[in-house]
Amino acid sequence: MKRNWYAAIILLALCVLLFRAGQYVDRTTAGMQRQLEAAYALAEQGDYPAARRAYSRAANRALRSTQILGLLVRRNILDQLNQTLAVLPPCAEADSLADLEMETQRACTQIEQVRQSFFSGF
Amino acid sequence: MISSVVRTVLVYLAVVVAMRLMGKRQLGELQPAELVTTLLISNVASICIDEPDLPLSASLVPIFLITALEILNSTLVWFCPKYAQLLLGKPVTIIRNGEILQDELAQLRITASDLAEALRGKDIFSPKDVYWGVIEPNGSITAAPMPQDGGEPPMLPLLIDKAVYKENLAFFGMDTAALDALLRREQTTREAVLLLLYNGKKSILIQKKAAPKGAA
Numbered sequence: 001m002k003r004n005w006y007a008a009i010i011l012l013a014l015c016v017l018l019f020r021a022g023q024y025v026d027r028t029t030a031g032m033q034r035q036l037e038a039a040y041a042l043a044e045q046g047d048y049p050a051a052r053r054a055y056s057r058a059a060n061r062a063l064r065s066t067q068i069l070g071l072l073v074r075r076n077i078l079d080q081l082n083q084t085l086a087v088l089p090p091c092a093e094a095d096s097l098a099d100l101e102m103e104t105q106r107a108c109t110q111i112e113q114v115r116q117s118f119f120s121g122f
Numbered sequence: 123m124i125s126s127v128v129r130t131v132l133v134y135l136a137v138v139v140a141m142r143l144m145g146k147r148q149l150g151e152l153q154p155a156e157l158v159t160t161l162l163i164s165n166v167a168s169i170c171i172d173e174p175d176l177p178l179s180a181s182l183v184p185i186f187l188i189t190a191l192e193i194l195n196s197t198l199v200w201f202c203p204k205y206a207q208l209l210l211g212k213p214v215t216i217i218r219n220g221e222i223l224q225d226e227l228a229q230l231r232i233t234a235s236d237l238a239e240a241l242r243g244k245d246i247f248s249p250k251d252v253y254w255g256v257i258e259p260n261g262s263i264t265a266a267p268m269p270q271d272g273g274e275p276p277m278l279p280l281l282i283d284k285a286v287y288k289e290n291l292a293f294f295g296m297d298t299a300a301l302d303a304l305l306r307r308e309q310t311t312r313e314a315v316l317l318l319l320y321n322g323k324k325s326i327l328i329q330k331k332a333a334p335k336g337a338a
Binding site for chain 1: 143144145174175176177178179183185188189190191193194197
């Protein structure tokens, strides 16, 4: 009967791990999304240096999160997201606002894909 | 490259731990549910080695989930004979007193040559030499040899953990009422019996069921 306890402990550990992992993915992606929206709002207001800094912070945060997110979601989605985030700071210029909007949208969609990679049911 | 080495080592360790947790049942001849578990674990384990793009958790979580489900399922099988019968099936008699039961063979979709091959694997070259032959739930054949002159016939099960072997009862000209009468004479009941064997010459072996260790 000892094995039943092992099974119960494994199930419990899996539930806790998945729950904490879900919380982490949710919190991280929501945070990245908020950072991107804030950075784009700064660019729209014409404060391009602050927008560049905000986009850089978002890119660095995503890069740092990749190590843990890489254990939970598909690696290629994270690589695509990091590539998109890397081109955002140089785009925060007055003459490339349309590109910035498009790339920000792309990054938001990729963040959503990261979420779906973990949370999708089937 | 380093990632695939690390992944392989981790998945190897996870599968070894999983098989160890599942116990020796998993290493012997596999029942249908155990075969499914083993196949699933081997496939799931290879996923993240084959596809470095997938996270390690895509293999590790399912491996341990399947392990836990297999342990709980085997416990349920142990506690509930009816569920065990539903999940694992029941042994089917195919040779009785040297005679092949062809209807059962057809039902099991086993050809005569399959049967002959299985018997040869047991060093038996004629069904006439078999007193009682059964196909076990895991697909293997078990054969009790025909008794030698004057020898005692082999013991056949009449009752194993509440499961009544009606065809063996019928073979000895008994029914469930006769079985219950036999148990009453032994001052016991079907529920209290783990194993009841009989060979037609009133050789009976009854083992009382012991309370499982740790059970309330």
